Amino acid sequence: MKDLLPHGNVGREAFLHFLNYINNGRLLPFLIEVSTCVDTVCAHDTCKPAIDFAAELMYASYAFQIPELVASFQV
Incomplete structure (x- = not known):
């Protein structure tokens, strides 16, 4: 993967x-x-694991030049 x-x-x-x-x-x-985060009432929209997961997807889509996927996260 590296x-x-x-x-x-x-x-x-x-x-x-x-x-x-x-x-x-x-x-x-x-x-x-x-x-998932440790907060049981978190909606998982703005917690660190959810943001990290979205950032990883955005990096993969940028690295493989898939602008449609990047655009879907920017909305």
Whole structure:
């Protein structure tokens, strides 16, 4: 993975979501297990694991030059 994405860290789950987007053309909802924080009342929209997961997906889409996926996160 470091050979494909040398300047950033993209986790397995984020890369699988990225590959699913490449194959199906749509983004799956984030898994709660991947973007979970310790706060039980958190909506997981602005917690660190959710932001990290989104940043990993954005980096992968930038590195592989998929601007449609980057645009979907900017909305």
